[in-house]
Amino acid sequence: MSGSSSSDPRKGPAYNIFWKSVFFVGLFCVIFGLYYATSKVDYVWHWNRIPKFFYYEAEIDIRTEIDGQVSSIKEAGKNSIIVINGEGTSEQYEVPTKEVRVYQGDSVFMGDVLGIKKEWKTGILLQGLYITLKVSAIAIVFGIVIGLLTGLARIAENPALRMSAITYIELIRGSPLLVQIFIWYFVIGTLINKMLERYDISQVPPLWFGVASLAIFAGAYVAEIVRAGIQSVSRGQMEAARSLGMSKFHAMKHIILPQAFKRILPPLAGQFISMIKDSSLLGVIAIRELTKATREAVSTSLQPFELWFLCAALYLLLTFAFSMFVQYLEKRSVQR
Structure with missing residues (x-):
């Protein structure tokens, strides 16, 4: 019994190599079959758009909350301070200098976009x-x-x-x-x-x-x-x-x-x-x-x-x- 057990070909390296090969061939056939099936469908793959669903750079509008006039725009490092003077009130907004959308002396109304700031957000x-x-x-x-x-x-x-x-x-x-x-x-x-x-x-x-x-x-x-x-x-x-x-x-x-x-x-x-x-x-x-x-x-x-x-x-x-x-x-x- 022991002699026949030790000579069992299933315990040899050839047995393992054969069945591992069967596994990988089967896996390749499944992947290829899936690829072939999708290639027959009128569909354009866009894997390059996937990262934005995890992390993306959002553009956030900075809007004025009062009616008035842009009295001044002063640079402060990479940002600019926009001062809006209204009737009896004044407000200021910090906007990236490159994204400012108004000029000094412009008249603005509540909800107008003063500029845009970009923030990274989770998708x-x-x-x-x-x-x-x-x-x-x-x-x-x-x-x-x-x-x-x-x-x-x-x-x-x-x-x-x-x-x-x-x-x-x-x-x-x-x-x-x-x-x-x-x-x-x-x-x-x-x-x-x-x-x-x-x-x-x-x-x-x-x-x-x-x-x-x-x-x-x-x-x-x-x-x-x-x-x-x-x-x-x-x-x-x-x-x-x-x-x-x-x-x-x-x-x-x-x-x-x-x-x-x-x-x-x-x-x-x-x-x-x-x-x-x-x-x-x-x-x-x-x-x-x-x-x-x-x-x-x-x-x-x-x-x-x-x-x-x-x-x-x-x-x-x-x-x-x-x-x-x-x-x-x-x-x-x-x-x-």
């Missing part, structure tokens, strides 16, 4: 990427807390805790995330903001209802992952800890949970990667996350191919980075 895709990161990070933290507490309640001896956890898990997992987002925003959000408005308290922004919907949704799945991880640890571990005089709380904290954590990391990573992608649904409640930002960019630029490919690549970058981080945590937990 719509970078803003959407930031919102996606923010929403996902906050929802992951709350999802872990909710899932851990619910998972512990799911296996608790107290019937009220156990039945409450089961009810929550079944309700959340039994309805689509999109429906839950609508309920949080249009129902719960409306009720909360109406109550806050009655007492003259500032209203809750839509972003936090989106975070709540994602965290509650993820918490139900995390709870089942935590429950399965805890129950996968042998019962003898708890019995041994209790026999040594440890309380159930300390035994769970120091003995059971550290072992369960190593086992639940992979499914937790999968759940949170899915949640990062599910955050794209928040665009339906006016949260400008990455997908909604891409949709708005497409509608203004008429560049669907470049922008949607870029959107997919950005999501891939986020999920891949999170996956690498979880793999790092797995290695650290194994080393300990």
Whole structure:
């Protein structure tokens, strides 16, 4: 048996080279097929226009706020100070010297452009990427807390805790995330903001209802992952800890949970990667996350191919980075 196993050609270098070649040939065929299909479409690619959706130089008009006359224009370094004298009032504006659009003695009216200044601003895709990161990070933290507490309640001896956890898990997992987002925003959000408005308290922004919907949704799945991880640890571990005089709380904290954590990391990573992608649904409640930002960019630029490919690549970058981080945590937990 050992002789036949060692002579298995699948374990030789030729086997690996062959199948790696198959992979790269297949990948090349997919890329070439995609390129060939797009070349048959009457579409002009404009990748050079993509950077402005991340960072761009905006031209901002500097307008006068009063009616009057330009009494003086004095240079101050690279800028010029424009003084406008009106009826009983006077105002001054600082404008880059090269961008001044008026002359001394000109009559101006409210809203007239005195000059232009240029500022670098973040583009719509970078803003959407930031919102996606923010929403996902906050929802992951709350999802872990909710899932851990619910998972512990799911296996608790107290019937009220156990039945409450089961009810929550079944309700959340039994309805689509999109429906839950609508309920949080249009129902719960409306009720909360109406109550806050009655007492003259500032209203809750839509972003936090989106975070709540994602965290509650993820918490139900995390709870089942935590429950399965805890129950996968042998019962003898708890019995041994209790026999040594440890309380159930300390035994769970120091003995059971550290072992369960190593086992639940992979499914937790999968759940949170899915949640990062599910955050794209928040665009339906006016949260400008990455997908909604891409949709708005497409509608203004008429560049669907470049922008949607870029959107997919950005999501891939986020999920891949999170996956690498979880793999790092797995290695650290194994080393300990």
